Amino acid sequence: MDALSRIKQLGMPRRNDELWTFFPVSRIPAPEFPDACACEEDFAEEKDFAALLPVAQNARALKRAIADGESEMALIKCNNDFGRTILDIGKQAKASIEILDNKIPHPVCAERFDVNVGEGADVEIFFANPANELPLAFRHFRITQAAGSSVRFSSIERGNGIARVSIDAFLNAPGAKFEIRTLNMLGGNSESHHRLHIYHNAPETTSVQLSRNLLDGSSRASYDGSVIVGNGCTKAFSSQLVNTILLSEDSSVSVKPVLKIYHDDVECTHGNTVGELDAEQMFYLVSRGIPKEVAKKMLMASFAKETFYPLPDSPAKKRLLQVLENG
Numbered sequence: 001m002d003a004l005s006r007i008k009q010l011g012m013p014r015r016n017d018e019l020w021t022f023f024p025v026s027r028i029p030a031p032e033f034p035d036a037c038a039c040e041e042d043f044a045e046e047k048d049f050a051a052l053l054p055v056a057q058n059a060r061a062l063k064r065a066i067a068d069g070e071s072e073m074a075l076i077k078c079n080n081d082f083g084r085t086i087l088d089i090g091k092q093a094k095a096s097i098e099i100l101d102n103k104i105p106h107p108v109c110a111e112r113f114d115v116n117v118g119e120g121a122d123v124e125i126f127f128a129n130p131a132n133e134l135p136l137a138f139r140h141f142r143i144t145q146a147a148g149s150s151v152r153f154s155s156i157e158r159g160n161g162i163a164r165v166s167i168d169a170f171l172n173a174p175g176a177k178f179e180i181r182t183l184n185m186l187g188g189n190s191e192s193h194h195r196l197h198i199y200h201n202a203p204e205t206t207s208v209q210l211s212r213n214l215l216d217g218s219s220r221a222s223y224d225g226s227v228i229v230g231n232g233c234t235k236a237f238s239s240q241l242v243n244t245i246l247l248s249e250d251s252s253v254s255v256k257p258v259l260k261i262y263h264d265d266v267e268c269t270h271g272n273t274v275g276e277l278d279a280e281q282m283f284y285l286v287s288r289g290i291p292k293e294v295a296k297k298m299l300m301a302s303f304a305k306e307t308f309y310p311l312p313d314s315p316a317k318k319r320l321l322q323v324l325e326n327g
Contacts, residue, residue: 001044003055004037013049022222022254023164023193029107034058050138050166053110054082061086066093073315078102083111091118096315099127110138119146126316128156128323135161147173153180154316156323157192166195171205179208183307186219193222200229200236212307213244214300215251226258233263240270245277245303
């Protein structure tokens with residue numbers, strides 16, 4: 001089934017759809033579709049409206065391959081309302097992929113990224129764009145990983161509209177590792193929503209999730225993360241942690257961890273904390289002559305930077321910390 005037929009079959013997202021539990025689906029305008037779908041791929045199993053939208057709109061696919069053993073840095077930017085990127089990363093290759101925003105305001109923008117990671121490859125995908133005026137933006141990632149491969153996904157989001165990032169990660173062979181670190185720094189009426197499905201389809205696979213939120217004004221964030229460990233996937237390891245600091249009474253966060261485990265020899269954890277800036281740390285700084293607003297910014301900066309300190313030295317870590325340093 002092509003993407004256009006499948007998206008019409010699914011219909012518009014609804015609040016009772018578990019993929020859109022926390023998202024304001026009423027804000028999604030009904031799109032106009034072309035008469036036919038140019039892509040002949042089979043999307044009969046796809047369930048996510050946002051993943052299908054760029055393909056159904058006949059977004060021209062950007063295809064890029066990194067050969068076995070090669071190293072490459074790349075910038076990817078969608079210049080239209082809808083975009084699709086297909087990345088094939090060879091065995092033992094290294095890739096650093098930074099995604100830039102399309103800054104031209106449109107009622108809705110949607111991008112899809114298909115990333116196929118070869119055996120032993122090391123890949124980082126990241127974005128840390130300035131706050132934009134995009135009213136509604138979707139980004140969907142479908143990541144498949146071979147044996148011994150490593151993918152690190154990192155982001156800072158500061159947009160003024162509504163953003164949704166969805167990820168389907170398939171750890172298909174032993175030694176595959178997927179790590180995601182996200183930071184939302186939101187104010188006003190902005191919203192950021194993350195929806196993840198991580199499939200441990202082989203033994204000795206690893207996934208690490210860390211999401212942090214600094215929410216001010218009437219901003220909202222949500223994190224809907226599912227980990228599925230298949231039968232026979234011994235010694236799989238998964239951790240999920242969401243930390244949120246609410247800077248105003250009107251800001252809010254929603255978190256839904258889901259663990260589906262079909263084997264008993266695994267280690268899977270999840271945690272969630274929500275609070276304000278640490279009162280004792282504030283008192284300590286202010287009591288030493290630091291103005292309250294300066295102390296507040298110092299604590300916020302520390303909370304934000306700790307999200308990315310564990311990353312290895314790389315273009316992603318350098319870029320993310322530089323963005324936070326520059327405010």
